[in-house]
Amino acid sequence: MQLLAYLWVGPVTLCCLPLALLAKWTGGGYAIHSGVLEVWGGWIGRRLHSGIPVLGAVNAVTLGHLVAGVSPAHLDSSRTHERAHVEQFEHWGALFPLVYLLAGLWAHWRGGNFYWDNPYEIEARVKAAAVKTGDLCRH
Numbered sequence: 223m224q225l226l227a228y229l230w231v232g233p234v235t236l237c238c239l240p241l242a243l244l245a246k247w248t249g250g251g252y253a254i255h256s257g258v259l260e261v262w263g264g265w266i267g268r269r270l271h272s273g274i275p276v277l278g279a280v281n282a283v284t285l286g287h288l289v290a291g292v293s294p295a296h297l298d299s300s301r302t303h304e305r306a307h308v309e310q311f312e313h314w315g316a317l318f319p320l321v322y323l324l325a326g327l328w329a330h331w332r333g334g335n336f337y338w339d340n341p342y343e344i345e346a347r348v349k350a351a352a353v354k355t356g357d358l359c360r361h
Contacts, residue, residue: 224257227312228287230312230315230316231286231287231311231312231315231316231318232286232316233286233316234285234286234311234316234318234319235259235285235286235287235288236286237285238285238286238288238290239259239288241261241266241285241288241290242259242261242288244264244265244266245261245262245263245264245265245266245267245290246264247264248263248264248265248266249263249264250262250263250264250265250266250267251263251264251294255297255301256301256305257287258287258288258289258304258305258308259287259288259289260288260289260290260291260294260297261288261289261290261291262290262291262292262293262294262296262297263292263293263294266290267291267292267293267296270282270283270290270291270292271292276326276336276337277337278337280292281296281297281299281300282296282297282300282303282304283304284304284307284308284311286308286311286316287308287311289304289307289308291304300350302349302350302353302354303346303347303349303350304346305349306345306346306349306350307342307346310322310342310345310346321342322340322342325340325341325342326340329341
């Protein structure tokens, strides 16, 4: 089943693979951790730290089975949150960026914040908090 998940999300991951080389060539790095390619530092890390469209400054961002982060420490501290997004990608496949965008726009239209009130971000924060507090029975 994991192979099917990689294939289902593959188009997004494949399009983002050059980020690993860009990070490496500009002073960052990359490694595989728990089945996900993690990319950090260099131009990628600086860009995430200074802000990306719609989301602003972030520690990390999930793009299929690739997670780009400011640094290895940022990736480590946000791993549970970002793995929740990997699971969301595995559920929706290459449609997830559109689904995420629509959910954020819906939250904004209802008077909330695109990021903080996006149900996919809420789910990821809840999962990360549950792991942090040891309350794994919540999900």
